[in-house]
Amino acid sequence: MIRPTHLRPVPYHSQWESADLVPEFIAGRSAVTDPLWRRSGAGTAEEYAFWAPRMCGVACLRMALDHWGFPVPPSLPLLRELCDAGAYVREGDAVHGLIHRPFAAYARARYGIRAEAVPDLSADRIRATLAAGGLAVLSVHKTIRTLDPDPAARGGHLVLAVAADDDHIMINNPSGFPAHSQQHAPVPWAALPRFYAARGILLEAPAA
Template identity: 35%
Template sequence: MTQYASAHLITRIAYLGYDPADDPNWPLSGAPSHAAYSKWCRHICGIACLRMALLHRSDDAPSLFTLLAGARRYGAYVQQDDEIKGLIYAPFARYVEDTHQMAATVHGHLDPADLLALLDEGRMVMTSVSREIRRPGLDPERRGGHLVLAIGHDNGGSSTAIPAAIPPRPVKRAFPSTGSPTSSAIAASASTCAAPDRLSLPRLPPSSR
């Protein structure tokens, strides 16, 4: 599961400058037009996380752009001129609970140890990491900025639904550091947080097919 129409293009998009708007499979995303896909596809990693969680629950989920439309109605994204701000967690959590009946908790502060504790409780955690999550041997250029769904861990590392396995040290490097500026995607009511919020979801057993 990815925010882009073609999973095999992710490495080229993330690291090699490939324009995702050139993906011929864009209609598979559920986008109403090529222009809409081009505009939004780089901003919906959190929507992809939600779709993964919904598929885990019932093996069925709306398309990425159907979920995006719902999240936008709740104010989880804000457009200012040509700039898109989001994902904004507080309204997104309300959307998840109201529309999809899945409990969602926003965590104002969450360090790697807290993340592992939530995973031990059986929660799925949507968290912001560096795009270097796929290349854990490298020092990240920045911390945070890309949302992934963490679903478990192994001896202090973390497993995400990408799939990707992140050893303990890169997990710490990929997280936004304590005291860093609050992400622009965080709602104003959370603007005093020391670091970007995380969102945890219940980890429910898949329904019987």
Template identity: 40%
Template sequence: MARDAGGRVSLCSACQVPSHTQFASPDLVERIVYGELDRAADPAWAESGAVTLDDYARWCGHLCGLTCLRMALGPSAPSLFELRDGALKYGAYTEDADGTIHGLVYAPFAEYVRDVHGVNATVHRHLTVAEITALLDEGRSVMVSVHYEIRRPNRPSPGRGGHLVLVTGRSADGGLHLHNPSGIDAGTRMADMSLSDFEPFFAGRGVSLR
């Protein structure tokens, strides 16, 4: 992460983007996301910045978007739950009376990112794969809505949307380089995908960051 003369964050292809998962123990992600292990059994939960285990277990499955932001902000980024607390103040997540969590809501999220972190965040309610590559060429990173099964791209996509990944650049063959907050191993947490393999998972919306 670099800063300009005004102290604002600059996100560029030359910056080293770290890999983070929305679950505190990367080696347990596969067991957690496929139901073999309860989130509350994550031994590293406190490293997320959550104050209590119950808070961690209830929220970690909803924080893919903030994990993308945390990666984009670089090594000096706040903890995941510090970002959660900040985003809540802007209404980027909502909760029903029964405790059901909804979000990430793009517009207040973008406002939060601009106001608090000094990053230019633009909401794209209609976005094509070609437009993603154009945004990358402008030096932007792009949080995109995809189906969570993008972590198993060798299988047919079951749908589109519901999960956020961070696209940080182009792969050597002209595809996309992405960081997946719920990747189940090193190769799916930082992955290169061809445009044709990516498209069936993509919901056509996202938020670009610069």
């Protein structure tokens, strides 16, 4: 098992297969046109296009698995397992999720990851988890990708916190922009509260 390390950047996985096209998908391009959609394991381009905008939590889990040396399954098979575990609930074209507690239970049972859903997750606890080599899935507003000075809300999107220093928390953002806010993107601690819903999931490597 690969152990957590501060020397190796946490690998990046986008919630779309073509990470370089994220700005176009955000701007309204249909994910049906993603040239790499088959890599997702979806049965059709339409299935992929339905789920891709909703798979930020799947991408966060794939990054954690990659970091800790697990084989990384394609997005759609992993999503189907999370649906079976109750972490996503689909009703027609509406989806409820990612639901934190079933997600954490799935990560513990399926991979042995020490996962805890925390409804009131403080900055101090995030710092302590990262300092110990863990990771944190955080509920933030999607406009954290550009550090929007006035986001419409807090929460609604998931990013993976991977490291921190005194001034910044570094995130891998499944819907970040290439060469700007995808991998190890710095977010000032002072700016985080305007995006952060103060809840998330702490992840630690499986016990040796």
